[in-house]
Amino acid sequence: MVSLYFLIPLAATFYWSLRGAKDVLGFEAYRKLFADTNFLPAFSQSIVNAVATIFLSLIIVVPTAYWVTLRLPKLRPVVEFITLLPFVIPAVVLVFGIIRLYSSPPFLFTATYNSSRIVLICVYVCLSFPYMFRSVDNGLRAIDVRTLTEAAQSLGANWVTILFRVIFPNLRVALLSGALLTFAIVIGELTIALYMAQHTLGPYMSDLTRSKVYEPSAMAIVAFAITWAAMGIIDFVGRGATRHVQMVEAD
Amino acid sequence: MKTNSANSQSVNSTVGGALRPPRTPIRHWLGLLPFFVFSGLFLIGPTLILAYRSFEGLDGGLTLNNYRQLASDTVMNSYGMSIKISLTTAILGGLIGFLVAWVVSMGGLPPRFRLITTTFSGVAANFAGVPLASAFVFTLGRVGLITALFKVFGVNLYKSGFSLYSFLGLTLVYLYFQIPLMVLTILPALDGLKREWREAAENLGATQIQYWRYVALPVLTPSILGTMILLFGNSFGAHATAYALTGGLFDLATLLIGRQISGDVLHNPGLGYAVAMGMVMIMASSIFIYSILQRRSERWLK
Amino acid sequence: MSYLSISHVTKQFGDTVVVDDFNLEIEKGEFVSFLGPSGCGKTTTLRMVAGFEIPTSGKILLDGADITDKAPNQRNVGMIFQSYALFPNMTVAQNIGFGLRVRKESKEMISQRVDEMISLINLEKHATKYPYQLSGGQQQRVSLARALAIHPQVLLLDEPLSALDAKIRVSLRAEIRAIQKKLGITAIFVTHDQEEALSISDRIVVMNSGLMEQVGTPFEIYNFPTTVFSANFVGSLNNASAEVVDPALSLISIDGVQFESAVDLKERKKGDKVRVAIRPERLSFAAEQEKANVVDATIENITFLGSVVRIRVKIGDTNFNMDTFNNPFLELPKIGDKSQVTCSKEAVLVLDD
Numbered sequence: 001m002v003s004l005y006f007l008i009p010l011a012a013t014f015y016w017s018l019r020g021a022k023d024v025l026g027f028e029a030y031r032k033l034f035a036d037t038n039f040l041p042a043f044s045q046s047i048v049n050a051v052a053t054i055f056l057s058l059i060i061v062v063p064t065a066y067w068v069t070l071r072l073p074k075l076r077p078v079v080e081f082i083t084l085l086p087f088v089i090p091a092v093v094l095v096f097g098i099i100r101l102y103s104s105p106p107f108l109f110t111a112t113y114n115s116s117r118i119v120l121i122c123v124y125v126c127l128s129f130p131y132m133f134r135s136v137d138n139g140l141r142a143i144d145v146r147t148l149t150e151a152a153q154s155l156g157a158n159w160v161t162i163l164f165r166v167i168f169p170n171l172r173v174a175l176l177s178g179a180l181l182t183f184a185i186v187i188g189e190l191t192i193a194l195y196m197a198q199h200t201l202g203p204y205m206s207d208l209t210r211s212k213v214y215e216p217s218a219m220a221i222v223a224f225a226i227t228w229a230a231m232g233i234i235d236f237v238g239r240g241a242t243r244h245v246q247m248v249e250a251d
Numbered sequence: 252m253k254t255n256s257a258n259s260q261s262v263n264s265t266v267g268g269a270l271r272p273p274r275t276p277i278r279h280w281l282g283l284l285p286f287f288v289f290s291g292l293f294l295i296g297p298t299l300i301l302a303y304r305s306f307e308g309l310d311g312g313l314t315l316n317n318y319r320q321l322a323s324d325t326v327m328n329s330y331g332m333s334i335k336i337s338l339t340t341a342i343l344g345g346l347i348g349f350l351v352a353w354v355v356s357m358g359g360l361p362p363r364f365r366l367i368t369t370t371f372s373g374v375a376a377n378f379a380g381v382p383l384a385s386a387f388v389f390t391l392g393r394v395g396l397i398t399a400l401f402k403v404f405g406v407n408l409y410k411s412g413f414s415l416y417s418f419l420g421l422t423l424v425y426l427y428f429q430i431p432l433m434v435l436t437i438l439p440a441l442d443g444l445k446r447e448w449r450e451a452a453e454n455l456g457a458t459q460i461q462y463w464r465y466v467a468l469p470v471l472t473p474s475i476l477g478t479m480i481l482l483f484g485n486s487f488g489a490h491a492t493a494y495a496l497t498g499g500l501f502d503l504a505t506l507l508i509g510r511q512i513s514g515d516v517l518h519n520p521g522l523g524y525a526v527a528m529g530m531v532m533i534m535a536s537s538i539f540i541y542s543i544l545q546r547r548s549e550r551w552l553k
Numbered sequence: 554m555s556y557l558s559i560s561h562v563t564k565q566f567g568d569t570v571v572v573d574d575f576n577l578e579i580e581k582g583e584f585v586s587f588l589g590p591s592g593c594g595k596t597t598t599l600r601m602v603a604g605f606e607i608p609t610s611g612k613i614l615l616d617g618a619d620i621t622d623k624a625p626n627q628r629n630v631g632m633i634f635q636s637y638a639l640f641p642n643m644t645v646a647q648n649i650g651f652g653l654r655v656r657k658e659s660k661e662m663i664s665q666r667v668d669e670m671i672s673l674i675n676l677e678k679h680a681t682k683y684p685y686q687l688s689g690g691q692q693q694r695v696s697l698a699r700a701l702a703i704h705p706q707v708l709l710l711d712e713p714l715s716a717l718d719a720k721i722r723v724s725l726r727a728e729i730r731a732i733q734k735k736l737g738i739t740a741i742f743v744t745h746d747q748e749e750a751l752s753i754s755d756r757i758v759v760m761n762s763g764l765m766e767q768v769g770t771p772f773e774i775y776n777f778p779t780t781v782f783s784a785n786f787v788g789s790l791n792n793a794s795a796e797v798v799d800p801a802l803s804l805i806s807i808d809g810v811q812f813e814s815a816v817d818l819k820e821r822k823k824g825d826k827v828r829v830a831i832r833p834e835r836l837s838f839a840a841e842q843e844k845a846n847v848v849d850a851t852i853e854n855i856t857f858l859g860s861v862v863r864i865r866v867k868i869g870d871t872n873f874n875m876d877t878f879n880n881p882f883l884e885l886p887k888i889g890d891k892s893q894v895t896c897s898k899e900a901v902l903v904l905d906d
Contacts, residue, residue, distance in 0.1 A: 060285045067282035082290045088535045090488030092505045093527045097297025126293045190491035205381040223382040231373045447638035453625040454632040455652035469642040551641035
C-alpha cells in the first residue's frame with residue numbers, strides 16, 4: 001500500500017508528461033520531428049559519436065583492466081581513482097578546462113569543427129571510463145581471469161591471442177553492459193557538446209524546446225524510449241550472467 | 252633456495268611459488284599507457300589548467316585574490332542557490348528514496364515490483380537533461396497539463412507565486428533523478444540486512460520498532476548518510492537539466508560557470524576559474540566522504 | 554507433566570508437508586537433538602518452537618502455557634543461529650545486554666548480568682570488541698551468552714556449529730553441553746552431524762522428510778535402530794537384503810548364508826524379504842570356540858584407517874565391512890585368504906524394508 005503511494009507521483013509525472021507529449025496533434029508531432037532537416041544530421045552525428053566512443057573506450061579499458069588485474073595490481077588504486085574523476089569534475093567544469101586548454105597554441109585542437117569533434121569524442125571516452133571499467137572489472141572477476149590466462153599461457157598463447165581469443169569473448173556481457181551505458185550517456189549529452197559548438201542531439205533538443213512547441217515532446221518520448229531500451233537490454237542480458245553495479249550520473 | 256611468493260614489486264610475477272624471469276616492465280606499462288594518456292589529456296589536464304589559472308591575477312601574476320572574490324555577491328548567490336537545492340534534494344530524495352527502497356525490498360510485495368522499480372530507476376536516473384526538463388515543462392510549465400488541471404479547480408498556480416523556474420521548481424525536477432539514484436544505491440544495503448538479525452532481536456524480546464531503532468537503522472546509517480552526500484554532489488554538479496529548463500539564466504553555480512565559458516560575465520577570468528575549482532573541491536569532498544562511509548558500512552554488512 | 558510439549562504439530566507450505574505429525578515431550582533440563590539431513594524438517598520444527606513459523610496444526614506447550622500462536626518476542630526462549638546473527642553495530646557487551654535492555658531492566662542489573670555471562674563464556678578480554686573483530690567460535694559463544702542472559706526457559710540451537718572449523722566444533726560443543734548442564738536449562742539442538750548429536754544429547758530425534766524416524770538415547774539409536782533410515786544415517790553399517798528362514802528361531806539368510814538374530818521375528822512368515830544391518834565393529838574373526846553365527850568369508854580388501862582397520866570380506870555373494878581396532882602386533886590376513894567370521898545374534902539387526 002505504501003509503495004503505491006510513492007509510485008503514483010512518479011508514475012503520474014511520467015503519465016502526464018506522456019499526455020503532454022501526445023497533446024493535440026497526436027503523432028503529427030513525431031512526423032514533424034523526423035521531417036525536420038536538422039534532426040537527422042544531429043541524430044546521426046550523435047550515433048556516430050557514440051559508436052566511436054564505445055569502440056575507443058573498449059580498446060582502452062579492457063587491456064587496462066586486464067593489465068591492472070594481472071600484472072600491475074599496485075596501480076589499481078590509481079586507476080580506480082582516475083575512473084572516479086568524471087564524478088568529481090562536473091561536465092561543465094571539464095568543458096571549461098578543455099576549451100581553455102585546447103583553444104590556443106601550442107595545443108590548438110579546436111580550430112575546426114571536426115577537430116573539435118575528435119576532442120569531444122575523446123572526452124566522452126574519458127566520461128565512459130567509470131562505467132566501462134566497473135563493468136569490465138566485474139566481468140574479469142567473475143571469470144577468474146588469472147586462472148584463464150595461466151591456462152592459456154601453459155598452452156602456448158601470447159598476450160595478443162589471450163586478449164582477443166580468450167578474454168574478450170568471455171566478457172561479452174560485461175562489454176555489452178558498459179557499451180550500452182556509454183551509448184545512453186553520449187546520445188543525450190548536452191553540456192559538453194553545447195559549449196564546444198557541436199551539433200549533436202543534446203544541443204538540438206535544447207534548441208527545439210526553445211523554438212517549437214510540440215516536437216520537443218515527441219523528442220522527449222523518443223529519448224526516453226531509447227534510454228529504456230538500452231537499460232532493458234542491459235538488465236535482460238545481465239540477468240543470466242554477472243551482476244553489474246550501475247552508478248548513475250545526473251547529466 | 253628461497254622462493255618468494257607474494258610480490259610487492261610490480262616487475263616480478265610468480266607462478267606456483269617459483270620465480271619467473273622478470274618481464275620487461277616497459278611492456279606492462281605500455282598496456283596502461285593509452286589509459287593514462289587519455290585521462291591525462293582530457294581529464295587531468297583541463298582540471299590542472301583551471302587550477303593554475305585560478306591563481307592568476309588580472310595582471311598575470313599569481314594571487315589568491317580570485318578565491319577571496321568568491322565571497323562576492325554574484326558568486327555567493329549562485330553557490331548559495333546550488334547548495335540550497337542540493338541540500339534539499341539530497342535530504343528529501345534520500346528520505347523518499349529510502350522509503351521506496353525499504354518498501355520494495357522488505358514490504359512483502361511481489362518480486363515483480365522490485366524489478367520494475369529498479370529498471371525504472373535506472374532509466375529515470377539517466378533521463379536527466381533536456382528530456383526531463385521538457386517533460387516537466389509539459390507537466391508544470393505555464394501551459395502544462397497539471398497547471399491546467401489546477402486551473403480547472405480554480406487554482407492558478409503561477410498567480411500564487413509558484414514557478415517551475417524557481418528553487419521549488421528545480422527541486423521538484425531534480426528529485427526525479429535523485430530519488431531513483433537513492434533507491435538504486437541503497438537497495439544493496441537494505442538487502443544486506445540479515446534476516447537473522449531481525450529474528451534474533453525478536454527472539455530476545457524486541458518489537459519491530461525496537462529492532463529498527465537499535466539494530467537496523469544504526470547499521471544502515473553510514474550507507475544512508477553516504478548516499479545522501481552522493482546525492483548532494485550529484486545535484487551540485489548538475490548542469491544540463493537546469494540549462495534546458497531555464498536557458499542558462501538561473502542563479503546556479505553550474506549555470507554561472509556555463510555563462511563564464513561563453514563570455515567573461517564575471518569581468519575577471521581568474522575568478523571564473525576559481526568558481527570552477529571551488530565546485531571541484533566540493534564535489535571531491537562529497538565523493539571522499541561517501542567512500543569513507545561506504546567502507547564503514549561494508550565492514551558491518553559483511 | 555513434561556516441561557515442553559510438542560503435540561501433533563504439522564507444518565505445511567502450500568501443498569508441501571514439511572513437518573508431519575511431530576510429537577515430543579521434553580523434560581526440564583533435558584538436552585534433545587533433532588538429527589537429520591537437509592530438508593528433513595528439523596529446523597522448521599525448531600522455528601515453530603521459537604515462534605518464527607506457526608504450525609498448520611498441533612499445539613506447543615511450555616511449562617503448561619500454550620505458546621503455539623504467541624509472537625516470537627513474547628516467548629522467553631533463547632535462539633542461537635548458524636550464522637551467529639550478532640548485531641554488528643554493538644560490542645560484545647552490548648549484544649549480550651540487548652535482551653535485557655529491551656525489557657527495560659536497570660543499568661546496574663544489565664551490567665551485572667552481562668559480566669556474569671561474559672565470564673561464563675570466558676571472553677572477559679573481549680567485552681568491548683565488535684563482532685567483526687572476533688573469530689567464528691568467539692562470535693558463537695557471544696551468541697550463546699546473549700541468549701542465556703534473558704533467563705530463557707528453553708534454549709534453541711539451530712546448527713550452531715556447522716559454520717565452524719572441525720577442531721572448534723568439537724571443543725565448543727563440549728562447552729555448550731557443560732554450560733547447559735550447569736544451568737540446568739532445557740535445550741533443543743538441531744544438527745545434521747550424527748557425531749555431534751551422539752556425543753552431547755540426552756535424547757535424539759532422528760528425522761527424515763518431515764517424519765520422526767526414531768526417538769531414543771544415543772545408545773539406543775546407535776545400537777538398536779528401528780528403521781533403515783536411522784540405521785543408515787547414524788554410524789556406518791553393512792546393509793543387505795535377506796530372507797526369513799525360520800520365524801520362530803529368528804533365522805534369516807543372506808544369499809543362502811544363515812544368521813541368527815536376536816530380533817523377534819515371530820510376526821513374520823518364512824520367505825519374507827527383510828533388510829538386515831550389521832555394524833562393522835560387531836564382526837570379528839571367529840576364534841576356535843565360537844558357535845553362534847560363524848560363517849565362511851573371503852578377504853577382499855584391507856584398508857588402514859589409523860585407529861581402525863577396515864577389512865572387506867565376502868560372505869556368500871555380499872560384501873561386508875569389518876572393522877577391527879588397529880593392533881600393530883596382530884597379524885592380518887592377506888587378500889584372497891579364506892577365513893571364518895562371526896558376530897553375536899544381537900548384532901544382526903532386522904529392519905523393515
